[in-house]
Amino acid sequence: MSLNEKDAKFLRQSFALADEAKQQGIHPFAAILVDDQENVLMSQVNGYLPDLDMTGHAERILMTRASKAHRPDFLAKCTMYVSAEPCAMCAGSAYWAGLGRLVYGLSEASLKEITGNHPENPTLDLPCRAVFDSGQRKVEVIGPCLEEEAAELHKDFW
Numbered sequence: 001m002s003l004n005e006k007d008a009k010f011l012r013q014s015f016a017l018a019d020e021a022k023q024q025g026i027h028p029f030a031a032i033l034v035d036d037q038e039n040v041l042m043s044q045v046n047g048y049l050p051d052l053d054m055t056g057h058a059e060r061i062l063m064t065r066a067s068k069a070h071r072p073d074f075l076a077k078c079t080m081y082v083s084a085e086p087c088a089m090c091a092g093s094a095y096w097a098g099l100g101r102l103v104y105g106l107s108e109a110s111l112k113e114i115t116g117n118h119p120e121n122p123t124l125d126l127p128c129r130a131v132f133d134s135g136q137r138k139v140e141v142i143g144p145c146l147e148e149e150a151a152e153l154h155k156d157f158w
Contacts, residue, residue: 003145007103010034010081011146014043015105018058018083018153021045027121028153029083031058033066036077042066048120058082059090063097072098079103083150084111085143087124091131095139102128104143105150114151115158 003011010032017030027046034040042065047056059082066075075098084106086094094102112123132139144150 003103003142006038007079007081007142008146010040010079011083011103011105012149013040014081014083015146015149015153017043017045022153022157025049028157029058031062031080031082033062034079034081035074041078042069054120055089057087057090059086060093063090063093063099066099067093067097074098076100083153084108086128088126088128088131089124091128094128095132095135095137099139101140102142103145104128104141105146106154107144107147110144110147110151111154114154118158121158 014030014032018028021030022028027048029046032040032043042062044058044062046058047053047061077100079101080094080099082104085104085108108123108125112125115121115123129141132141
């Protein structure tokens with residue numbers, strides 16, 4: 001899927017953040033929230049460490065923070081850029097927070113091929129579109145995008 005220049009820029013920022021996390025031994029996932037004026041509102045890396053929180057996915061934590069800071073009508077105009085497709089839990093948190101748009105890199109299916117059944121990432125291969133399509137409001141989804149670049153983040157990690 002081709003991206004516009006703005007989406008590619010922010011998606012690559014999520015990749016850079018995920019790579020920084022990887023260099024620190026943190027699972028290589030990251031999410032960035034951007035408003036409709038192209039302002040980065042907040043960013044988040046994976047939160048599995050230090051407490052071994054299996055629900056500490058970057059997107060879920062970011063959406064919890066965003067939901068506390070902004071109302072759904074504001075978040076409906078925002079885009080979350082994520083290095084990998086949100087799992088069902090993360091897609092659900094984005095839906096409940098009110099997010100309007102999502103752009104992601106690596107698909108869950110591709111992530112599953114890379115990680116296998118790793119105990120720290122037992123990938124739930126359920127497309128985020130299936131979660132969003134089950135809801136009562138639309139969330140625009142663009143992805144997978146720049147998937148080869150996104151996959152490189154996981155090379156030699158799992």
